[in-house]
Amino acid sequence: xxxxxxxxxxxxxxxxxxxxxxxxxxxxxxxxxxxxxxxxxxxxxxxxxxxxxxxxxxxxxxxxxxxxxxxxxxxxxxxxxxxxxxxxxxxxxxxxxxxxxxxxxxxxxxxxxxxxxxxxxxxxxxxxxxxxxxxxxxxxxxxxxxxxxxxxxxxxxxxxxxxxxxxxxxxxxxxxxxxxxxxxxxxxxxxxxxxxxxxxxxxxxxxxxxxxxxxxxxxxxxxxxxxxxxxxxxxxxxxxxxxxxxxxxxxxxxxxxxxxxxxxxxxxxxxxxxxxxxxxxxxxxxxxxxxxxxxxxxxxxxxxxxxxxxxxxxxxxxxxxxxxxxxxxxxxxxxxxxxxxxxxxxxxxxxxxxxxxxxxxxxxxxxxxxxxxxxxxxxxxxxxxxxxxxxxxxxxxxxxxxxxxxxxxxxxxxxxxxxxxxxxxxxxxxxxxxxxxxxxxxxxxxxxxxxxxxxxxxxxxxxxxxxxxxxxxxxxxxxxxxxxxxxxxxxxxxxxxxxxxxxxxxxxxxxxxxxxxxxxxxxxxxxxxxxxxxxxxxxxxxxxxxxxxxxxxxxxxxxxxxxxxxxxxxxxxxxxxxxxxxxxxxxxxxxxxxxxxxxxxxxxxxxxxxxxxxxxxxxxxxxxxxxxxxxxxxxxxxxxxxxxxxxxxxxxxxxxxxxxxxxxxxxxxxxxxxxxxxxxxxxxxxxxxxxxxxxxxxxxxxxxxxxxxxxxxxxxxxxxxxxxxxxxxxxxxxxxxxxxxxxxxxxxxxxxxxxxxxxxxxxxxxxxxxxxxxxxxxxxxxxxxxxxxxxxxxxxxxxxxxxxxxxxxxxx
DNA sequence: CGATGTACGCTTTTT
DNA sequence: GCGTACATCG
Numbered sequence: 001x002x003x004x005x006x007x008x009x010x011x012x013x014x015x016x017x018x019x020x021x022x023x024x025x026x027x028x029x030x031x032x033x034x035x036x037x038x039x040x041x042x043x044x045x046x047x048x049x050x051x052x053x054x055x056x057x058x059x060x061x062x063x064x065x066x067x068x069x070x071x072x073x074x075x076x077x078x079x080x081x082x083x084x085x086x087x088x089x090x091x092x093x094x095x096x097x098x099x100x101x102x103x104x105x106x107x108x109x110x111x112x113x114x115x116x117x118x119x120x121x122x123x124x125x126x127x128x129x130x131x132x133x134x135x136x137x138x139x140x141x142x143x144x145x146x147x148x149x150x151x152x153x154x155x156x157x158x159x160x161x162x163x164x165x166x167x168x169x170x171x172x173x174x175x176x177x178x179x180x181x182x183x184x185x186x187x188x189x190x191x192x193x194x195x196x197x198x199x200x201x202x203x204x205x206x207x208x209x210x211x212x213x214x215x216x217x218x219x220x221x222x223x224x225x226x227x228x229x230x231x232x233x234x235x236x237x238x239x240x241x242x243x244x245x246x247x248x249x250x251x252x253x254x255x256x257x258x259x260x261x262x263x264x265x266x267x268x269x270x271x272x273x274x275x276x277x278x279x280x281x282x283x284x285x286x287x288x289x290x291x292x293x294x295x296x297x298x299x300x301x302x303x304x305x306x307x308x309x310x311x312x313x314x315x316x317x318x319x320x321x322x323x324x325x326x327x328x329x330x331x332x333x334x335x336x337x338x339x340x341x342x343x344x345x346x347x348x349x350x351x352x353x354x355x356x357x358x359x360x361x362x363x364x365x366x367x368x369x370x371x372x373x374x375x376x377x378x379x380x381x382x383x384x385x386x387x388x389x390x391x392x393x394x395x396x397x398x399x400x401x402x403x404x405x406x407x408x409x410x411x412x413x414x415x416x417x418x419x420x421x422x423x424x425x426x427x428x429x430x431x432x433x434x435x436x437x438x439x440x441x442x443x444x445x446x447x448x449x450x451x452x453x454x455x456x457x458x459x460x461x462x463x464x465x466x467x468x469x470x471x472x473x474x475x476x477x478x479x480x481x482x483x484x485x486x487x488x489x490x491x492x493x494x495x496x497x498x499x500x501x502x503x504x505x506x507x508x509x510x511x512x513x514x515x516x517x518x519x520x521x522x523x524x525x526x527x528x529x530x531x532x533x534x535x536x537x538x539x540x541x542x543x544x545x546x547x548x549x550x551x552x553x554x555x556x557x558x559x560x561x562x563x564x565x566x567x568x569x570x571x572x573x574x575x576x577x578x579x580x581x582x583x584x585x586x587x588x589x590x591x592x593x594x595x596x597x598x599x600x601x602x603x604x605x606x607x608x609x610x611x612x613x614x615x616x617x618x619x620x621x622x623x624x625x626x627x628x629x630x631x632x633x634x635x636x637x638x639x640x641x642x643x644x645x646x647x648x649x650x651x652x653x654x655x656x657x658x659x660x661x662x663x664x665x666x667x668x669x670x671x672x673x674x675x676x677x678x679x680x681x682x683x684x685x686x687x688x689x690x691x692x693x694x695x696x697x698x699x700x701x702x703x704x705x706x707x708x709x710x711x712x713x714x715x716x717x718x719x720x721x722x723x724x725x726x727x728x729x730x731x732x733x734x735x736x737x738x739x740x741x742x743x744x745x746x747x748x749x750x751x752x753x754x755x756x757x758x759x760x761x762x763x764x765x766x767x768x769x770x771x772x773x774x775x776x777x778x779x780x781x782x783x784x785x786x787x788x789x790x791x792x793x794x795x796x797x798x799x800x801x802x803x804x805x806x807x808x809x810x811x812x
Numbered sequence: 813c814g815a816t817g818t819a820c821g822c823t824t825t826t827t
Numbered sequence: 828g829c830g831t832a833c834a835t836c837g
Contacts, residue, residue, distance in 0.1 A: 085827080113827055214827055309825065386813095409824055431826090472813050597827070617825045639824055655825080678822075679828035740824080815837080822830090 028063045028070070028099065032056075039330040040064045043073075045292075046324035048247075049299040049319070052183070052361045053346070053661035054623065055335030058301050061243060062092060065107070068100035068241055076106035078240040080261070086111055086598060088621060092245075108239070112254050113214065113300065116221040117593050120212065121225055123231055131208055132451040132589050135596035136206065136213040139437060141165060144458060148201050153768040159198070168199055173251045173311035174213035175222060178203055189546050196450045218253040225260040236265045238293050246621075247300035247320075251311035258296065265291040296324065303350050305618060306655045308647060318357075328410040335361040337623055339368025342667050345693045346660045353650045361661075374670040375707045379412070379631070382672040383419035383535045385444075385701075386628050389668060390425050390611055393626055401427055402625035404612040406659045408637045411677075412630065413613055420611070430614035436595060440554070440565040446573055446593065447544040448537075451520045452588045454491040461490070467553035469509035475502055479510075491517075516547045524588045530590065537591050545569060601613040616659045627663035629656070632671045635686040656689045669698070673707050699767060760804060760811060762790050766812040770794070775812065 014508045029037050039060045051057035068074040080547070083089040088108045097104040110117060117135070124131050145168070146161040148154075154164065173183055178200035185192045206213060212220060225232035242261055244250065250258075300317045308314065321327050335343055343361045350356070373387075376382030405416060405427075413429055420427045435441060443466050447758065449459035464479075465471045478500050483493040493500070494517075495511035524540040545551045551569065554562045579591050586594075604606055612624070616637070630639065637656055641646030660667060675684045682722075686704045700706070762768070766778045768790070776794035781804070790804050 111827070217827090306825075307827090310827080411823055468814075470813070474813085506821095614827065636824095641824060676828085813837105815835105817835080818833090820830105820832085822828105 001553075007610070023622055026206055028067050030608060032063075033129075033334055035330050035332055036060050039332065040067055042328050042330070043295070044326070044328055046320075046327035047297045048327055048329045049297065049332065050329060050359070051299050051301055051332045052335060052359055053301065053304060054361070054421065054659070055332035055333040056334075056336055057245075057332060058092065058095070060332070061245060061297075061299055062099060064094040064542045065096050065241075065243065069096075069100050069103060073370075074241050074330060076103055078238065079107045079109075079243070080115065080239040080241070081107065081109040081243040082112055082115060082245065084108065084111065084246040086114065086623070089114070111597065112250075112257070113217050113597050115598070116217040116257070119221055119235065120217065120224070121589075121593075123228075125225065126228055126231065128207060130455075132453050132458075133210045133212060134449050134456055134589075135217065136209075136211050136317055136458075137436075137500055137596055138165075138214065139442065140211075141213045144200070144201060144205055148198050148205070152194055152201075153197055154194050154198055157194050159191065159195060164195065164198055167195065168202060169200070169215050170311060171686065172213075172219045175219055175252050175253050175256055187260075199721050203678050208455065210453050215253070217545075218257060222253055224256075229266075232260055232567075233265050236261060236263060236294065236524050241297070242294050243297040243299070246298050246304075247298035247318045247537045248302050248305040248311045248314060249300075249307045250316050252313055252316075255313065255316045262293045262324075264293045264294050267291075271767055277401045289669075302356060303353075303654055304620065304658050306620065306651060306658060307653050311643070317451075331359070331363055333359060335363045335662055338363065338661060339365060339665060341367050341371060341697050342660060342663050345371055345667070345697050346657055348694055348697075349653060349660065349689055349692045350657045353653055355650075369666055371669060371693070371697050373698050373700040373703065374668065375686075375700070375702050376670065376672045377674065377707060379415040379672045379675050380419060382630060383416045383514065384423070384669050385670060386416065386630065386668070387419050387423040387425050390626075391423070393666070396627055399609070400611050403628075404614065404619065404622070404624040404626070405628040405630060405661065406614060406616050406662070408616055408639060408655075409631075410615060412636075416613055416630070426610040427613055428610045431618045435568070435571070436598065438568055440568055443550065444541065444545060445549075445567055445592070447517075447520075447548065448541060448592060449753075450491070450517055450590060451524055451540065451544070452592055455489060457490045460494075463548075464513070467549050469507060469513070469549070470506050475500075475506055475510075478502060498681075499808060513548065516544060519547070520544050525737050532585065534580040535577070537588050538573055538580060538585070541573055541576055596695055616655050619657050619662050623662050623664055624670070625664045626666040627659070627670040628670060629659045629706070630670050631675070632656075632669050632687045632690055634673065634687055635684070636675075637689065645781045656687075669693075671704070673704070761809065762804060768792060768809045770809045 027041060031596060032040065036056055036059075039047070040063045049057060049060065050061070061081070065079060068079065069076060075119075081089075081092060083092060086337075089111060093104060093107070093109045096107070096109070108118070110118075120129070120133070121131050124133055142161060142165055145165050149159060149161050149164060171177075178196055182196045182201065185196060187193055187196070206216065210249075225235070230735060242258065244258060247747050302317055305314050317324075321329065331462050338346075338361075342364055343363055351358070374382065374385045376385055386405055390400070393403060394400060407413060407416070417427070417429065436445070443463060446459040446462040446466075449456050450463060453459070461476060464476055479490060479493050482496070482500055483490045486493070494510055494514040497507045497514065500507070500510070502510075502731060520540045520543055523543060524536045543713055551566065554566050554569075575595075576591060579586055579594065583590060612622075616629070634640075638649045638652035642652045669690065671686055671690075671746070672684055674681050676682075690698075762778050762781050764778055764780050767775060768778060769775045770792070773792075773794045776792040776796075779791040781790050781794050792809075
């Protein structure tokens with residue numbers, strides 16, 4: 001909830017002097033409803049806030065923190081608040097600062113990953129890493145695994161890099177390592193043996209590179225706490241109040257981390273093991289209040305759990321009361337965001353998930369506008385509707401920034417983008433940028449990593465021949481062999497170019513590269529004790545790019561895209577300068593960690609004055625006056641891949657629910673009759689979720705039936721579901737909508753006369769007549785079944801590709 | 813070693 | 828329909 005919906009947001013500095021007896025947090029409770037007040041003021045070891053969409057959870061969380069601080073119940077440094085994205089963390093910090101002023105500074109408000117990086121940075125030496133470790137993003141992990149798969153010839157066993165990667169990730173999220181997995185796996189299975197080898201090799205490679213992958217950041221922190229109780233106690237003593245947002249999206253390792261942090265201090269320590277039998281710290285006296293576990297507050301909504309696919313475990317929240325006996329539960333159901341129509345639609349949809357606790361959002365702001373439905377002929381037609389409607393709203397006084405367009409898959413953004421450009425609607429694609437995944441950016445970062453973490457061989461290999469300096473596979477292997485023979489690192493091998501036995505030209509190139517890296521190191525990593533100037537990262541990056549010849553190579557290139565690449569690099573330099581401004585003491589290592597942990601949802605910053613386009617996943621946690629959910633079709637939402645996964649369709653429904661509940665005043669649901677995917681056109685069917693919305697809430701500007709009447713075959717499409725896909729009707733516990741319902745909803749709009757060209761025989765040379773384009777001759781027919789496409793040359797001129805099944809054509 | 817051409821496979825969501 | 832990955836040629 002934003003400030004305006006819960007009464008006035010209290011802005012301003014600290015608590016100020018107060019009369020004795022007055023609650024120091026009275027103003028913090030202003031405008032809150034009774035359960036919200038409970039959530040702010042309850043004091044106990046464990047609190048679960050079940051916060052429905054738009055129920056003001058952020059407000060409650062920030063006020064709860066503010067009230068702890070103002071009441072002197074906690075120092076800022078004793079607070080650890082975990083959010084899902086860096087952006088959410090920044091927002092929360094801002095809002096707490098608005099309530100309590102600068103004293104918010106010492107708090108840890110960050111994502112799980114960032115918090116773990118901070119901890120690991122301090123403790124890395126304990127277990128074989130150095131504090132200058134770097135972080136492998138998914139791309140780095142993929143590259144490494146790919147190499148290992150090749151080395152092990154694991155593809156012969158059907159192990160693809162993608163499969164290995166996701167399995168390793170899943171195991172790490174369950175806190176399993178290669179060793180423990182090997183104990184449970186069936187090692188008679190050669191595939192399993194290869195996998196275990198791969199897993200172990202992968203882990204060794206990471207360790208050698210002094211690097212952690214995303215999953216390691218959490219898992220290794222848990223291992224650290226378990227292996228070194230004294231270290232764990234340092235953090236248990238420090239964090240007395242732990243708050244976790246979006247708890248429904250935590251996975252097992254994150255849960256385990258929270259468990260470790262909320263154990264009583266000294267609870268698993270072995271006092272006599274330390275310092276030769278001398279007790280050097282308190283005995284584990286659990287009844288000593290000083291050793292009491294930290295208080296834990298979690299906030300979540302199981303209806304908004306949309307990350308099960310990457311290990312989020314809904315049981316973390318559904319079994320919270322069992323996990324933390326005596327926990328208090330507060331339910332926030334009053335919604336301050338949306339109109340009742342929107343909420344009723346959301347409630348109706350989500351109530352189709354069968355194993356959920358019933359929860360109904362309500363509001364007192366009134367019914368509001370009806371939800372608008374629209375069916376386009378194609379995804380471009382659909383996009384045009386969205387663009388037109390955006391302009392209508394704009395003229396009615398709605399700011400572009402208050403409108404958002406959601407879609408299930410990133411690929412859907414292309415059609416929207418095309419139409420928006422043509423219609424001159426200003427927009428920004430959120431998260432789609434993938435700035436840090438661009439090759440030139442990864443190259444530049446690899447240069448920085450090579451300087452920051454010389455052990456990271458991957459980064460070094462990446463830049464070895466970028467720009468081209470004649471160092472190819474052969475030379476790379478020679479360097480690696482030399483390093484192995486001499487028992488030195490890959491990086492140190494570069495310094496001995498003359499010993500590699502390569503040609504003089506290549507030798508010179510290696511010397512040059514080595515020198516550039518050395519010079520940059522000196523600039524960015526000054527001798528211990530000295531502090532690098534805050535501009536060091538920016539200066540170092542520019543030095544690397546220019547002296548390595550990277551920039552020059554791009555400038556000299558005649559590929560027109562290279563100009564854009566240069567601009568991207570300038571942008572990266574700008575990012576380093578911005579970083580220096582925000583973190584005057586920030587080091588190169590800090591910069592790299594920040595970059596590795598930024599997510600797509602984080603650059604939602606300056607979307608002022610433009611319409612926001614994003615996936616439904618990215619939309620979580622955001623809200624807009626007007627929301628367009630596009631592509632509400634079967635196989636898209638619910639996505640076809642989800643059909644085979646346990647709980648998949650239900651998660652898709654939650655995703656749709658999340659999309660709906662982002663809207664404050666206006667909600668549009670749109671779909672297309674046909675959609676081009678993989679470069680081929682196919683027939684789309686309305687999503688089953690549409691039929692879960694009560695008819696009176698939804699007003700169709702153009703219903704699936706309307707589109708049909710133009711010559712399509714909607715009724716067939718709606719019905720077609722029954723055959724061959726999950727049987728007829730419904731299976732127990734499945735999400736299939738009974739066929740009769742789907743027919744009822746659209747029945748009155750489907751014309752009596754239905755055309756279905758499904759079995760029209762067409763061959764090259766046939767003549768046809770099209771309702772709009774007139775007569776023409778078939779050149780070719782491609783595709784199969786419902787996707788059969790006729791390539792027709794019309795007499796009036798021009799050729800068209802027509803989907804035979806639904807095109808308004810007749811054979812002559 | 814690098815440039816050019818072709819085949820293939822891919823598209824669910826992301827810290 | 829696009830980008831990557833591999834193969835072949837210069």
